[in-house]
Amino acid sequence: MHLVPFPLLALIPLFPLLGAAYCGLVGCGLFKKYGEGAIHWPAILLPWGSFVVTLIAVITLAGAGHGAVLHQRLWDWFRIGSLSVDAAFQIDRLSAVMCLVVTFVGSLIHVYSRGYMKGDASYWRFFSNLNLFMFSMLVLVLGDNLLVMFVGWEGVGLCSYLLIGFWYRERKNAAAGMKAFVVNRVGDYGFTLGVFLLFWGLAAAPASLLRGQGGEPVAAAAVHEVAVGHGEVATSPGEHGAPIGEAAGEHGAAVSHGTEGSEAGRTPVSSVTFRDIERIMEDPARRDAVLNQKVLGFGLITLVCLLFFVGATGKSAQLPLYVWLPDAMAGPTPVSALIHAATMVTAGVYMVARLHFLFAYSPVAMTVVATVGALTALFAATIGLFQYDIKKVLAYSTVSQLGFMFVAVGVGAYWVGIFHLVTHAFFKACLFLGSGSVILGCHHEQDMRKMGGLRKLMPITAVTYFVSACAIAGFPFFSGFFSKDEILWKAFDSGNMLLPGGGIILWVLAATAALCTSFYMFRSYYMTFSGTYRGAQGHGTHDAHDAHGGHGHGLPKESPRSMTWVLAILGGLAVVGGYIGLPILWGLPNAFETWLEPIFEGSHHLIHSAERGHGAEWGLMLFSVVIAFSGFFLARWLYKDAKSPIPGRLLASRNGLVQGFHRVVFNKYYVDEAYQASFVNGTVGLSGLLSWFDRTVIDGIVNLAGTAGRFCSGIQGWIDANIVDGAVNLVASLSMRAGRSLRKVQTGRIQNYVLGLTAGAVVLVVIGFLLKW
Amino acid sequence: MSIGLGHYLVVSGLLFSLGLYVLITRKNAVAMLMGVELVLNAALLNMVAFSRLGRVGPDKLDGQVFALFGIVLAAAEAVVALALVLQLYRAFRSVDTTETTDLKG
Numbered sequence: 001m002h003l004v005p006f007p008l009l010a011l012i013p014l015f016p017l018l019g020a021a022y023c024g025l026v027g028c029g030l031f032k033k034y035g036e037g038a039i040h041w042p043a044i045l046l047p048w049g050s051f052v053v054t055l056i057a058v059i060t061l062a063g064a065g066h067g068a069v070l071h072q073r074l075w076d077w078f079r080i081g082s083l084s085v086d087a088a089f090q091i092d093r094l095s096a097v098m099c100l101v102v103t104f105v106g107s108l109i110h111v112y113s114r115g116y117m118k119g120d121a122s123y124w125r126f127f128s129n130l131n132l133f134m135f136s137m138l139v140l141v142l143g144d145n146l147l148v149m150f151v152g153w154e155g156v157g158l159c160s161y162l163l164i165g166f167w168y169r170e171r172k173n174a175a176a177g178m179k180a181f182v183v184n185r186v187g188d189y190g191f192t193l194g195v196f197l198l199f200w201g202l203a204a205a206p207a208s209l210l211r212g213q214g215g216e217p218v219a220a221a222a223v224h225e226v227a228v229g230h231g232e233v234a235t236s237p238g239e240h241g242a243p244i245g246e247a248a249g250e251h252g253a254a255v256s257h258g259t260e261g262s263e264a265g266r267t268p269v270s271s272v273t274f275r276d277i278e279r280i281m282e283d284p285a286r287r288d289a290v291l292n293q294k295v296l297g298f299g300l301i302t303l304v305c306l307l308f309f310v311g312a313t314g315k316s317a318q319l320p321l322y323v324w325l326p327d328a329m330a331g332p333t334p335v336s337a338l339i340h341a342a343t344m345v346t347a348g349v350y351m352v353a354r355l356h357f358l359f360a361y362s363p364v365a366m367t368v369v370a371t372v373g374a375l376t377a378l379f380a381a382t383i384g385l386f387q388y389d390i391k392k393v394l395a396y397s398t399v400s401q402l403g404f405m406f407v408a409v410g411v412g413a414y415w416v417g418i419f420h421l422v423t424h425a426f427f428k429a430c431l432f433l434g435s436g437s438v439i440l441g442c443h444h445e446q447d448m449r450k451m452g453g454l455r456k457l458m459p460i461t462a463v464t465y466f467v468s469a470c471a472i473a474g475f476p477f478f479s480g481f482f483s484k485d486e487i488l489w490k491a492f493d494s495g496n497m498l499l500p501g502g503g504i505i506l507w508v509l510a511a512t513a514a515l516c517t518s519f520y521m522f523r524s525y526y527m528t529f530s531g532t533y534r535g536a537q538g539h540g541t542h543d544a545h546d547a548h549g550g551h552g553h554g555l556p557k558e559s560p561r562s563m564t565w566v567l568a569i570l571g572g573l574a575v576v577g578g579y580i581g582l583p584i585l586w587g588l589p590n591a592f593e594t595w596l597e598p599i600f601e602g603s604h605h606l607i608h609s610a611e612r613g614h615g616a617e618w619g620l621m622l623f624s625v626v627i628a629f630s631g632f633f634l635a636r637w638l639y640k641d642a643k644s645p646i647p648g649r650l651l652a653s654r655n656g657l658v659q660g661f662h663r664v665v666f667n668k669y670y671v672d673e674a675y676q677a678s679f680v681n682g683t684v685g686l687s688g689l690l691s692w693f694d695r696t697v698i699d700g701i702v703n704l705a706g707t708a709g710r711f712c713s714g715i716q717g718w719i720d721a722n723i724v725d726g727a728v729n730l731v732a733s734l735s736m737r738a739g740r741s742l743r744k745v746q747t748g749r750i751q752n753y754v755l756g757l758t759a760g761a762v763v764l765v766v767i768g769f770l771l772k773w
Numbered sequence: 774m775s776i777g778l779g780h781y782l783v784v785s786g787l788l789f790s791l792g793l794y795v796l797i798t799r800k801n802a803v804a805m806l807m808g809v810e811l812v813l814n815a816a817l818l819n820m821v822a823f824s825r826l827g828r829v830g831p832d833k834l835d836g837q838v839f840a841l842f843g844i845v846l847a848a849a850e851a852v853v854a855l856a857l858v859l860q861l862y863r864a865f866r867s868v869d870t871t872e873t874t875d876l877k878g
Binding site: 747748749750751754755758 | 793796797798800805870871874875
């Protein structure tokens with residue numbers, strides 16, 4: 001790993017930030033004055049600028065050799081004790097992939113939004129928020145340490161909230177935005193705790209090593225000795241102590257060769273920078289110290305990884321925090337495509353891949369990640385089976401596909417997870433934008449029961465939607481096939497899982513989810529595009545649409561060119577996007593794995609295969625093709641042209657089992673209701689209780705203090721008014737009275753004075769006379 | 774019977790009392806001035822009498838000299854006082870001291 005300075009790096013996030021500032025600060029006025037062009041040209045061109053810079057960076061990166069990292073340090077963010085954080089960006093091969101996806105798909109969706117948002121009164125606000133999202137996402141991806149990443153992490157959450165509630169005049173949309181934000185906070189809390197715990201835990205290194213480094217603050221060393229003392233209690237090799245010891249033996253030498261001489265000996269005390277954390281974990285002595293730490297009886301690294309994964313479940317909509325994503329469909333469709341399908345929701349996957357050097361050391365965390373992913377994949381896929389809202393189907397499909405990605409990163413196949421992330425970005429963005437095109441054509445109708453027959457009316461949309469559905473279902477030679485199949489195989493073949501039977505349970509869950517995926521995708525395709533148009537008139541009258549063609553809404557028609565072009569590009573990529581990662585099994589070059597290899601080589605030795613052989617792999621591949629086609633044919637048989645009576649008959653069935661099953665799944669397993677009853681009502685109840693406590697007890701105490709104070713001040717006021725003032729008034733009135741009586745002496749008549757004088761003199765004389773005596 | 778110190782003192786006491794009486798009873802400022810002169814002269818008479826017949830001895834003239842100064846002072850005083858009376862009259866159109874009680878004209 002060597003750093004290459006790359007001063008253009010900051011431009012990548014800066015361009016969208018400029019766009020956001022432009023649209024947000026002056027956009028409103030310019031929009032009113034010059035119309036939509038003043039908004040969308042800058043807002044679309046600036047993200048394309050980011051894409052161009054990203055391309056330059058990727059080319060530079062490819063030329064800089066194995067393991068190069070382009071890096072730009074902007075400024076010291078803060079330094080506290082041994083914690084030093086830079087505002088710095090880095091682009092390595094992993095973030096390059098993410099960055100390309102974000103800037104490319106993001107820019108395409110900006111282009112698409114031009115058609116979709118046409119005529120909206122808050123056009124400028126939409127593009128401002130969308131650009132701000134691009135900025136945050138790029139900060140997340142390019143951040144060189146956990147804190148910069150966290151800034152982006154929170155930024156995308158904010159933009160998600162703003163854009164879900166974009167049409168905030170409807171209470172439902174505002175509530176959906178709020179829900180997304182609150183649920184994400186739960187995850188973010190896990191993320192921050194993970195950062196804190198990791199920073200604390202990394203400081204655990206043998207004191208001798210730290211003394212050898214010199215120049216480190218003494219206080220920091222003291223902290224470590226405490227931490228090491230902590231660790232020594234549990235020094236006996238734990239369950240994963242032995243394999244690590246071996247690994248350190250053979251790997252330690254490689255490390256000292258691989259890293260630059262000057263850097264190798266001087267790992268920082270602790271750090272939040274990815275590079276430094278990885279280096280600490282490569283140093284055998286320090287790694288053992290870190291791994292031997294126990295917190296509350298758990299291994300430190302396991303706990304840290306689980307906390308980070310809590311963050312990932314929030315952002316990437318996994319069980320149990322997935323509930324916000326289906327509701328997030330309240331936002332405009334380009335937002336769903338960009339934020340809630342292609343980019344933001346994959347941040348959790350990216351984070352786990354980015355921190356592979358931690359996750360790989362904790363089999364428990366890996367198992368949890370993969371299991372949660374597999375369960376989510378199946379759970380969301382079954383909900384998707386019975387949804388009627390076209391965007392809800394895609395939302396649950398996204399949750400399910402994210403589950404697949406977590407299975408991949410959970411079993412240690414990091415490149416596969418990222419690969420699926422990329423292909424998913426293409427086909428899911430295309431599906432969402434296709435649904436947006438349909439929704440626009442059907443005059444903001446989202447219920448698939450009121451669509452149908454759109455293939456003839458919206459041919460480009462129909463073709464791209466079909467192609468993307470093939471990709472997500474995993475038809476051979478479409479992009480989703482390569483990535484999903486690789487995930488299924490890696491899950492099946494994993495040797496790292498602590499589950500009985502290794503990864504086979506994961507494989508069963510994921511394969512079932514894949515079957516459901518194929519079914520619900522083609523169900524949505526056939527309900528939407530086949531048969532005859534069912535909208536714009538009463539339910540069930542299939543043949544009357546021509547007579548009502550000119551009446552009311554009119555027939556759907558194909559979307560403008562700016563939208564169909566984007567669909568075509570994404571649809572094309574949904575087909576060919578998988579060719580960057582062709583299966584090694586076929587003897588073909590896998591460019592994608594080769595590209596990402598330097599990133600994950602640090603944890604490569606920890607990932608084990610169950611060695612199930614090529615025969616099994618071929619078999620599984622065939623099996624997943626069978627799964628994809630059986631889902632397709634089942635959906636085709638049941639839903640093509642809305643002719644089959646079976647779905648209707650099943651729905652009308654009086655059979656308690658069928659009805660009960662349908663009701664539970666259709667109502668999304670009542671998870672929302674359960675959360676409402678437990679967490680929401682619990683929180684509301686608790687806040688009610690606290691409010692009651694506040695009102696009666698706290699306010700009571702305050703009021704008591706107030707009353708007592710008033711009583712005391714009453715007494716004091718009485719004392720003041722009567723005693724203190726009385727004394728003062730007494731003095732005053734006495735002197736007044738004295739003055740009044742003495743004034744009479746001062747008559748102004750000289751005779752009186754002279755008389756007084758004389759009398760006084762006589763008295764004095766008499767006194768003197770008497771005294772002489 | 775020879776005339777001694779006691780006789781002078783009696784005359785002087787009478788003069789003083791008369792002056793004081795005038796000063797107290799008369800309301801006319803000029804008359805009061807006259808009373809003051811009487812009181813003054815009673816005092817001067819006392820000085821001369823003590824100087825001539827008192828314990829000091831006849832060869833010393835201190836009392837007489839003092840009396841001469843007093844006469845001069847009385848003349849000066851009369852000038853100033855009469856000027857004041859004149860001003861008083863101008864201000865109040867009266868020299869009756871029962872009427873001129875206000876400080877502020």
